[in-house]
Amino acid sequence: MVDITANVGAKLANKVHDVSLVEAMLRIVKNAKGAPYLAADYQHNWRDATKTAIIAFQTDHAKAIGAGQKGKEPLGEVLTGAATIAALNAALPATHKPLRIIPNTHTVYLEGAQADATASATAIRTDTEFESTFKSLLAQLVDTMYAQHKIVLKITPTGRRRTFAQQAAEVKTKAGPGESNHNWGRASDIGFKGFQWIQGNGAIKKDADWLNSLEAVSGVKSTQLWDARDALAKALPLYNLRPYEIIHLQLYREKTFNIFNSLVALMNSVGKMKWSASPRYSADFGLGGQLYAVGTSKQIWSGNAPISKIDLAAALNAHAKAKKLAKIYKVADIDAKMVSTYQAALKADFQAADTNWLKWTKVT
């Protein structure tokens, strides 16, 4: 049975979540004529309509509540743990139980199922595509969100680890392959898919990962739920990317590392070339000399790194000189096949990084 945290009534505490809950219940529960006790959509501020609806309900349920009698709740007031809230709970249809609301928020919702929360956490714990510390914290978040608020968090279909190929296919991001925390199994998009909340008119709405339906009604209300998730995430800690994205959580705080230098550090460890992210990206073509600009992550991954024939000739010549080889390369010697070979070699280092994603460490 859901209870209010403080009393509701004229000049009483009237906390926003308590008023929301009482009003929502009065909106859901119908009188003998089949009309909701609260004629208007539920909201979070005490008002005359709230009092009117409470009195009407208490009057219709006088035998059980006895409002206005000595030792009972005054008419028009709902006290914590008292008869009115108990009667409201009893009067709720089965479809609208059990109700819940997070303190200091405005959205009444149906509790999620324990089995769903367990399944979500288990799926994370057994996912081999997450780094171990991250997945442990993420699973804890799912557990805690359910324990405290009876809300089930679920990862979105594309919210797990993304391979470099999957990252390359993402269009609504600036992050190319190797430039997303998702590529390293240290980030997740985890939201509220299946969350059932009570609309203003008392009807149940099942929402999507990003609480799109609730956001369309009220950005304030949806943000309150994200705030509740992020308050728990912060304690673990897991970090979000607000204000730019609300669903994403990652292992490291964004400003504590450089994603590009971290990719380069890994490639320098597992690849065959020497890399730098300044300028982004440059490489020595595996020839051991100076680094040359070789394009963006997306270009390199697509196999179309914009290799300059002048640069490649210079790199080859420097290599030949270092090895005391007689061969001298002219720019005209750099044909399409040679360029293609080095484009593939550049991509191969990215592929090596993708394969060795677990070895990634953050670098400033």
Place this chain on the structure above:
Amino acid sequence: MTYRPIVMASGTVMIVALMLLGCKKQDVGPAASASVTAVDAGKDGLSYHLVAGQCANQICPPAIELVRGQQQLDRAVLLFGGDAAELRPAQEDATLVLQPGIAAWTSGSDAAAVTTAIQSVTLEQDKPALLAQQSGGFEHVKRRYDLFAVQNGKLRKLWSAEDGAGPAYSAVFVVPAATAGAQDLVLMRGFTSAEAQPDDIKLERLHWNSASDSLKAGTASLPAVTAGRFTTVAKARAAAADGCHDRYAVVPGSAVGSTAGDFALIQIVPDQAAAASELARPCAASATKSLATFAPAAARQQE
């Protein structure tokens, strides 16, 4: 202006007093900051300036200043800020859909960069407003829009909007209003579901209503360039992944006039000139582009 006590004839004192009064009347605020670009803000020599912002906690949002002459009359700080204040000409930023001739400015660097652009919007005669557009974020990109006007010598924010949560996208187009010489805004909001569903795109036309002193929202339709019709969403999305159509959306064919129950790959544009430009843009892919009108369901219901 400083006052120096001077002993002189009363007439001269009167003249000096009047001069002092005149100087004081023009001291209406701090000096305007150095701006990277400015837009006319109507009569009385007013202009909107885009200026570098001040930093707090490594976030440095740019600001809009209302300026007359060299004086800043008002200042409004935008929401998104890079990790450095300096504004520099932006490299091509595909995340902001800007109409031709609108310059963009970047502050901050790498993953912390934010792009900002401003343009004039003539809400009605003698009421030039300012549309500020911003794009920020790296892993996940978000856009936001703020519309300012001048009221009583101060900046007044008339309207704001931003991308919704998730795989959402948006653009704001400035288009001619029904009233000659005036302009409306059309806000396009899209959402790409991860499932095999077409994009959900909504258009909202915002028109200035002087009687209510506010923007009024209504339905809208816009030109669209189509790059093929497909029997399934999956086929349309595959066609969009050809490296030439990644700005295109997959919509129900009915939204662009088809009755075949198919799906279309489209790019919504603000006007015929933009459509012509997109039609002429070369693509190695084989899809033939054509012109259509995009009308979301709400607009079609009103017809």
